[in-house]
Amino acid sequence: MILEKLLDVQNLSVSFRTGSSEFDAVKQISFSINKGETLGIVGESGSGKSVTAKSIMQLLPSPPSFIKSGEIFFQSDNLLTKTEKEMENIRGRHISMIFQDPMTSLNPTMTIGKQLEESILKHQKLSKKESKKQAIEMLRLVGIPNSEERYSQYPHEFSGGMRQRVIIAIALACNPALLIADEPTTALDVTIQAQILNLMKEMQEKFQTSILLITHDFGVVARMCDRVVVMKDGEIVEEGCTVDVFANPQHSYTKKLLHVLPRLDEKKKKKAPSIISSTNPSEPLLQVRGLKKHFPLGKGKVLRAVDNIHFHIQQGETLGLVGESGSGKSTTGRAILRLHEPTDGEILYKGIPINRLTKKELKILRKHMQMIFQDPYSSLNPRYKVEDIIGQPLDLHGLAKGSVARKKRVEELLELVGLQSFHAERYPHEFSGGQRQRIGIARALAVEPSFIVCDEPLSALDVSIQAQIVTLLEDLQKNLGLTYLFIAHDLSMVKHISDRVAVMYRGKIVELAESEELYANPQHAYTKSLLEAIPIPDPTIEYNRKTSHYQEFDLADRYQLNNAELVEIKEGHWVAMPSKLEVI
Incomplete structure (x- = not known):
């Protein structure tokens, strides 16, 4: 079977000029996408994935960016020779793009319907009445209920998942040949992510659209892509059929990305015992009894964020x-530390009722209880040097006598979290996301706490950086005897770092069990739905809804081929030559 190329990128190099210097973001890369195919581009932040996508769409600002070399052929036309006016006709009509953050992609001052109509009217010869009808139909197709009513609503009236559905509706409104999806599910919960991925597959089948999927999640690649391209430092280090790359990764970087994080279907590693033993192992360090946190919404309505x-x-x-x-989840963590005042209930730390303490007493107790926040950038004061960010809690609790002792303690804390002493003189913007999170951890450790609330400490980080932070937290727990409340929506990571897991749904804990037990035998329907939604980074593994277990399957049973030969490359691993695999 002869495959028809839709997009062909040849020797593309993209650079940025900053003053007198020049940075090469993409270096001599080549790849192609066939009609009806899904190609995944994976890599960490800074690998050149998004720059590549924006180069195809001609959306990079020039200056400072410029195409150093290469050609981009779409339907045999070189996009790099097109004028801006010609590209305006191509964007939306022939090539569409889904961006990472659905809120910043939508105009907050325009209704959803008008934003959909804008794209339809620009590229199709339809009347106002016809374009409105098509816009409502697109909202219905992407699974938005009551589409006629929601047509007149604004972006802030939609949830994150619903906003991303709107973006997909806009992108597909003119039936483009190519859809570029740049991290379309990174900002979404696992269940919403699963819905969006399923929707993209359904829309692809309906409109016969090719997809260029940019992500750092190999689980998403395994679920969605026919072929995969791996990028590192602006270069393609590996490319091939998804099953082949997963079964036999050739490059060390690909192997690292595939194995850096624990998988949900892997057994939990045995936890190393803490060097510091508990003084009273029978008594819990923290007890939460009947905790409630309600927020008034006005007109007598109340949001029960945490409910008993x-x-x-x-x-x-x-x-x-x-x-x-x-x-x-986060409201629970904040209520425990009294960053939110509890509405009702009791919180005991070593038997001390936290919710009854005065402000003065609470300040003393804060030395023992700290928090690591989700966003490692917004939680650090950009006007402070690292020395002052970490040194501030030392000053508040009088833990460093004099500037020399303070500086020495800050340097010790930096080394403890894997940074260097000279980092103390820098500002937050001079660090990567992973380094900033290490600074946040160092600040939390400054007062030598015994209990830390980790509120989504990994969600803003790349997969390899996540693994580093988890290893750091485990080492600190072992060496310092720390106790964690680890808040997250990534169940794969939670399973491997946690001794027990509690599942929250609409303000209530619906299930709580030992980590291995909860994942092996989930009891609540909501827990099962969370587990089912997580994509496993292996195209030969799927979730069995009936047994609530992950199982290996024979690809020959799951996939059918269009005029292609199925070749077994390794026991249990199959690859299609030359056509793509299609889910039955």
């Missing part, structure tokens, strides 16, 4: 708290 929950955490233990956005 109970749990305890032993000293040296890690309790994972999982659930979707809005389930009450």
Whole structure:
């Protein structure tokens, strides 16, 4: 079977000029996409994935960017020779793009319907009445209920998942031949991510669209892509059929990305015992009894963010708290530390009722209880040097006598989290995301706490950086005897770092069990739905909804081929030559 190329990128190099210097973001890369195919581009931040996508769309600002060399052929036309006016006719009509953050991609001052109509009217010869009808139909096709009513609503009236559905509707409104999806699910919960990925597959089948999927999640690649391109430092280091790359990765970087994070279907590693033993192992370090946190919404309405929950955490233990956005996880963590005042209930730390303490008493207790925040950038003061960010809690609690002792302690803390002493003189913007999160951890450790609330500490980081931070947290727990409440929506990571896991849904804890037990035998329907939604980074593994277990399957049973030969390259691993695989 002869495959028809839709997009052909040849020897593309993209650079940025900053003053007198020049930075090569993309270096001599070549790849192609066939009609009806899904190609994944994976790599960490800074690898050149998004620059490549924006180069295809001609969306990079020039200056400072410029195409150093190469050609981009779309339907045999070189896009790099097109004028801006010609590209305006191509964008939306022939090539569309889904961006990472659906809120910043939508105009907050325009209704959803008008934004959909804008694209339809620009590229199709339709009347106002016809374009409105098509816009409502597109909203219905992407699974938005009551599409006629929601047509007149604004972006802020939609959830994150619904906004991303709107973006997909806009992107597909003119039936483009190529859809570029730049990290389309990174900002979404696992269940919403699964819905969006399924929707993209359905829309691809309906419109026969080719997809260029940019992501750092190999689980998403395994679920979605026919072929995969791996990028590192602006270069393509590996390319091939998805099954082939997963079964036999050739480049060390690909192997690192595939194996850097624990998988949900892998057994939990045995936890190393803490060097510091508990003084009273029978008594929990933290007890939460009947905790409630309600927020008034006006007109007598109340949001029950946390609604009568109970749990305890032993000293040296890690309790994972999982659930979707809005389930009450972060509110629980903040209420425990009294960053939110609890509406009702009791919180005991070593038997001390936290919710009854005065402000003065609470300040003393804060030395023992700290928090690591989700965003490692916004949680650090950009006007402070690292020395002052970490040194501030030392000053507040009088833990460093004099500037020399303060500087020495800051340097010790930096080394403890894997940074260098000279980093103390720098500002937050001079660090990568992973380094900034290490600074946040160092600040939390400054007062030598015994209990830390980790509120989504990994969600803003690349997969390899996530693994480094998890290893760091585990080492610190072992060496310092720390106790964690680990809040996250990534169940794969929570399973491996946590001793027990609590699942939150609409303000309540619906299930709590030992980590291995919860994942092996989930009892609540919501827990099962969370597990089912997580993509496993292996195209030969799928989730069995009936047994609630992950299982290996024979690709020959799951896939059918269009005029192509199925070749077994390794026991249990199959590859299609030369056509793509299609899900039955």
